[in-house]
Amino acid sequence: MINKENEPVMQDESAGEGSGDAARSRGTGKGMNRRNFLGTMVAIGGIATAGAAKTAAASDDFSGWPNSFGLLTDLTACVGCRSCEKACNESNKLPTPTTPFDDPSVFNQTRRPDAHAYSVVNRFNNPKDPSTPIYRKVQCNHCKEPACASACPIHAYRKTPEGAVMYNPDLCFGCRYCMVACPFYVPAYDYESALEPRIVKCTMCYDTRLKFGKPTACAEACPAGAITFGRRDELIKVARERIAANPDKYIDHIMGEFEVGGTNWLYISGVPFEQVGFPENLPKRPPIELTKGFLSSVPLVFTIWPALFGMCYAAVRHRDEVCEEKIAAHKKEEGK
Amino acid sequence: MSNDYAVKQNNFQAWFMDKLLMGLSWPDYLKKLITPFNIVAAAILCVGLPLIGVRFVYGLASVTDASNEYPWGIFLGWGLFSGVPLSATGFVMATAYYIFGFKRYHSLVRLGVLTGFLGYLFAVIYLLTDLGRPWRIYYPMLIGFGTASVLFLVAWHVATYLTVQLLEFSPAILEWLKSHRVRRWATMMTIGMTIAGIILSTLHQSALGAMFLLVPSKMHPLWYSQYLPVFFLSSSIYAALAMVIVVSTLGAKFLRDKADQNFLGNLDSLTVGLGKAAAVGIYVYFVLKLTGVAHDDHWNLLSTPYGRWFLLEILGFVLLPGLTLSLGVKKKSTSIVRFGAFWAVIGIILNRMNVSTVVFNWNLPHHLHHIIPPWREAAIVLAIFTLHILLFRWILNRMPVLREHPDYSDHR
Numbered sequence: 001m002i003n004k005e006n007e008p009v010m011q012d013e014s015a016g017e018g019s020g021d022a023a024r025s026r027g028t029g030k031g032m033n034r035r036n037f038l039g040t041m042v043a044i045g046g047i048a049t050a051g052a053a054k055t056a057a058a059s060d061d062f063s064g065w066p067n068s069f070g071l072l073t074d075l076t077a078c079v080g081c082r083s084c085e086k087a088c089n090e091s092n093k094l095p096t097p098t099t100p101f102d103d104p105s106v107f108n109q110t111r112r113p114d115a116h117a118y119s120v121v122n123r124f125n126n127p128k129d130p131s132t133p134i135y136r137k138v139q140c141n142h143c144k145e146p147a148c149a150s151a152c153p154i155h156a157y158r159k160t161p162e163g164a165v166m167y168n169p170d171l172c173f174g175c176r177y178c179m180v181a182c183p184f185y186v187p188a189y190d191y192e193s194a195l196e197p198r199i200v201k202c203t204m205c206y207d208t209r210l211k212f213g214k215p216t217a218c219a220e221a222c223p224a225g226a227i228t229f230g231r232r233d234e235l236i237k238v239a240r241e242r243i244a245a246n247p248d249k250y251i252d253h254i255m256g257e258f259e260v261g262g263t264n265w266l267y268i269s270g271v272p273f274e275q276v277g278f279p280e281n282l283p284k285r286p287p288i289e290l291t292k293g294f295l296s297s298v299p300l301v302f303t304i305w306p307a308l309f310g311m312c313y314a315a316v317r318h319r320d321e322v323c324e325e326k327i328a329a330h331k332k333e334e335g336k
Numbered sequence: 337m338s339n340d341y342a343v344k345q346n347n348f349q350a351w352f353m354d355k356l357l358m359g360l361s362w363p364d365y366l367k368k369l370i371t372p373f374n375i376v377a378a379a380i381l382c383v384g385l386p387l388i389g390v391r392f393v394y395g396l397a398s399v400t401d402a403s404n405e406y407p408w409g410i411f412l413g414w415g416l417f418s419g420v421p422l423s424a425t426g427f428v429m430a431t432a433y434y435i436f437g438f439k440r441y442h443s444l445v446r447l448g449v450l451t452g453f454l455g456y457l458f459a460v461i462y463l464l465t466d467l468g469r470p471w472r473i474y475y476p477m478l479i480g481f482g483t484a485s486v487l488f489l490v491a492w493h494v495a496t497y498l499t500v501q502l503l504e505f506s507p508a509i510l511e512w513l514k515s516h517r518v519r520r521w522a523t524m525m526t527i528g529m530t531i532a533g534i535i536l537s538t539l540h541q542s543a544l545g546a547m548f549l550l551v552p553s554k555m556h557p558l559w560y561s562q563y564l565p566v567f568f569l570s571s572s573i574y575a576a577l578a579m580v581i582v583v584s585t586l587g588a589k590f591l592r593d594k595a596d597q598n599f600l601g602n603l604d605s606l607t608v609g610l611g612k613a614a615a616v617g618i619y620v621y622f623v624l625k626l627t628g629v630a631h632d633d634h635w636n637l638l639s640t641p642y643g644r645w646f647l648l649e650i651l652g653f654v655l656l657p658g659l660t661l662s663l664g665v666k667k668k669s670t671s672i673v674r675f676g677a678f679w680a681v682i683g684i685i686l687n688r689m690n691v692s693t694v695v696f697n698w699n700l701p702h703h704l705h706h707i708i709p710p711w712r713e714a715a716i717v718l719a720i721f722t723l724h725i726l727l728f729r730w731i732l733n734r735m736p737v738l739r740e741h742p743d744y745s746d747h748r
Contacts, residue, residue: 114404147550153488154480171480174468176407177487180696181550188404189468191397197468279553280699287550291486294546294565298489298539305535309435313527316437 063262064144068163069210070232070264071219072239073137075276076249077226080107080121080135087221088119088139091205110277113139115190118202119218124276134269136276137218137227140165140186140202141256141263145286148178148187156199162211163232163264164204172198183260183282204264232264239268261286355512358733377722384719387712388465396468399712405697408466410689410709410717415462417544417688420494421568422681423455424576425583426501427537430530432613441606443599444580446508446737450728451583452576453501456494458724465716486546493540500536504529511744512735519744542569548691556695558637558646561628564691570624574617575684577610578657581677591732596739604670611661611673614680618658625650642698649690653683 086101088094095116099106107123119139126134146165149157156171157178167178167187174197179187188200205216215229228235236257243250255273256263259282267273274280357365391399400409429448432438464470476482476491503525510519545568552560561567588595588603629635637643657679664672697703709717732738 112404150484151482151487151550153476153482153485153491155482156480171475172469173472173475174470175466175487176402176468177485177547179404179407180554183551183553185405189402189407190395191400191402192395193468194391194393194395195469197395281553283552287552288484290549290552290562291484291546293562294486294542294549295484295489301535301539305538306531309431309531309534313435313531316435320437 064232064264065159065161065163068144068161068232068264069204069213069229070142070163070235070266071204071216072228072230072235072266072268074226074228074242075134075136075267075269075271077224078121078135078137079224079226080104080123080133081223082106082121083221083223084137084218084227085117085119085121087217088202089117091208091217092118092203094118111138112188113186113201114188115192115200118200122277127271127275134271134276136267138186138277139218139265140204141184141265142202142204143260143286144262144264145260145288147181147183147260147287150286150288150291151177151181153177160206160211162204162206162213164206164210165201166203166206167199167201169196169198174198181287183279183287185279232266235266239266242268258284260284261289355734377726380715380718380722384715384722387716388719390712391465391716396466399710399716401706401710401713403706405700406693406706408692408696409706409713410693411462411466411713413689413692414685414717415466415720416459417692418685419455419459419462420544421541421572421575421684421688422579423452423459424537424541424572425449425455425579426452426504427530427533428573428576429580430504430526431534434527434530435534440602441609443602443738443740444584444606444610446505447584447587448576448580449501449504450508450731450737451579453498453505454724454728454731456498456501458720460494460498461720461723462717465720486543486549490540490543490547493536493543497533497536497540500529500532504533507744508735508737511741514743516743537572538569541572542566544568545691548696551696554697554699555691556642556646556698557632557634558629558642559691559695561632563624563628563631566624567621567628570617570621571684571687574614574621574680577614577617578661578677578680578684581607581610581614581674582681585674585677587732587738591729591738594732594738598740599738607670607673608665608668611676612665614677615658615661615665618654618661618680622650622654622658625654642695645690645694649683649686653679653686657683 082101089096089101097116107121110122111117111120113120119137121135121137124134124136126132142159142163142165144159146157146159148167149155149159149165152172153175154171154173156168158166158168160166174189176187176189176199178199179185179189186201190197190200204210205214209216216227219227219229228238230238236254239254239257243252243254249270250268251270251272253269253273255267255269255278256265261284267278269276353359353361360368387399396402400411402409425448429441429445433441433445460473464473467473472479476488477495482488503522506522507519510516510522542565545564545566548555548560548564549562584603584607588600592600629638638647657676660676660679661673664670664674664676694704694707736744
């Protein structure tokens with residue numbers, strides 16, 4: 001499947017460069033206008049109709065932001081030094097963990113990103129060569145059409161033209177549907193906090209690096225060359241080249257190329273991805289496709305139901321009236 | 337002046353005694369409150385309410401086992417996903433009576449609407465307990481619009497429908513408060529409100545199922561289906577019918593003195609009628625569930641452990657209660673119908689708990705470790721449920737629900 005056609009890329013040269021202002025005028029701008037329009041619709045109570053209209057409009061084969069950035073993790077190169085974890089922790093000013101970053105004892109259990117870590121590295125047995133374990137860094141994969149964003153009822157998530165999936169705690173009311181929705185089990189929640197609980201997840205270093213076109217802290221810190229930063233389209237080419245050059249070393253699969261509609265964080269591996277903790281049955285379609293049909297029925301119900309059930313009501317009334325008329329006529333006859 | 341004040345004071349006292357203490361004096365009222373049921377309820381609240389305080393002071397982690405893999409527990413599994421279908425009573429009874437003309441069911445319409453209203457009210461209370469920042473509950477309405485989210489639709493609809501149901505129930509409140517004119521306005525909206533109720537209910541009942549459409553890779557394939565919205569909607573209809581049987585049974589048993597002859601005298605024949613409708617609803621749902629398995633061709637999964645659990649659910653807690661209802665209808669036995677209705681209600685809860693907790697994340701290692709909630713979480717749920725029952729009883733005791741108000745007996 002290596003030679004499968006490239007993901008279609010939007011042909012818009014001005015879009016997606018640097019800060020992505022131009023891109024915003026293209027796609028997000030559309031969304032913004034629609035959201036303003038939506039505000040008006042809310043005011044007049046047509047919220048559900050407008051909602052479905054927006055969903056329908058989003059359906060025209062959106063294949064991701066053109067020229068968005070991404071990362072490619074090469075699981076065959078990772079040595080499990082956890083430099084990326086350390087860099088991430090420092091760059092994002094997260095609390096210093098109790099176990100130091102050079103302590104390999106953390107590998108004794110499988111960890112996951114949590115309220116205090118955007119990214120963690122796990123160790124897996126290597127079926128090909130038990131003496132060299134496989135390490136895999138886990139963090140948000142920054143889906144092209146993120147399930148978390150499709151789930152959020154307050155629009156606290158956005159996919160930036162640069163590729164990052166960003167969460168805004170100022171909007172979040174803590175329903176945690178994004179966590180339910182995420183196929184990769186990524187968003188974490190700080191259940192410990194009573195007043196300001198929030199979702200915690202990798203930002204692709206958006207505010208500090210990505211929006212200036214700079215690589216993420218983890219990519220910069222990796223001494224083994226296991227994390228490559230670049231344009232997603234380019235990374236897919238790089239991944240294909242590596243697989244083609246070393247068909248024995250890699251399995252013929254780029255994780256994230258098509259999974260759940262494609263992710264901006266990609267992986268290549270020497271063993272099947274299920275063996276390094278990836279979910280087994282990831283669908284190819286972006287999750288939002290699965291609810292689109294349902295949401296598009298909303299305006300239909302709003303339009304058709306009143307007429308349909310109004311007619312039922314009228315029919316019953318009509319029957320009652322006919323019945324009453326008959327009784328009245330009958331009484332009149334009897335009276336004569 | 338002081339005389340005026342004294343009169344007002346007297347008026348208020350009379351009103352207070354009449355409305356809130358049901359005509360009793362304070363000591364008599366308090367004495368009447370000491371019953372075994374109330375003592376148990378008080379004990380539950382003494383444990384549960386402080387725990388709700390703990391939850392808001394120390395965060396969700398202090399009371400629940402919610403984790404990064406399992407964000408939702410029984411607050412939502414029980415309170416929202418089970419509570420909402422069992423509260424379809426208002427929409428189902430109002431539709432049957434006002435739109436389809438099932439006029440004999442008049443004495444159960446208000447009870448249905450009240451059950452629905454309180455069910456939604458408490459679903460929101462469970463939700464507020466579970467939300468990380470419940471004080472932002474209005475955010476989907478005013479601050480940010482996640483229009484591509486099914487939960488956005490649920491939030492809007494539950495909020496709107498709660499209001500609709502309050503309006504639908506308002507004639508009872510206004511009769512209790514003896515406010516003739518406002519009551520007349522309230523009754524004029526009935527048909528409009530009923531149709532609004534149908535729209536909102538069909539959409540958000542199915543939307544609760546549609547919420548899980550996003551997670552095909554996390555849910556067991558026997559429960560995951562593109563028909564999830566239809567499953568949830570169709571089961572909510574028979575859930576409502578069974579629930580009206582359950583609630584009217586309890587009302588007739590424990591609040592007999594608050595019910596009039598119209599309610600008690602008709603109840604047996606109406607129960608059989610509702611049982612018949614519920615059985616039909618169950619068969620529809622059962623066939624839909626089979627259609628779901630057939631559509632995805634998952635028959636082979638039925639022989640797996642989860643498959644047996646699935647069979648137990650749809651045979652033992654859907655088909656069997658349906659057959660029991662049919663048997664009761666055939667024999668015109670209200671006790672068999674009531675038994676079937678209780679069973680069907682338990683089946684609904686089982687289904688919603690299955691979808692939201694048991695088969696969600698079924699493929700994670702060590703799955704099911706979270707099935708038994710920590711005692712604190714259970715105690716909070718129990719306390720909220722107790723409050724639900726107490727408020728229900730408070731209203732049935734005072735407002736004309738199980739009986740007609742003598743001044744308004746023409747209100748059909």
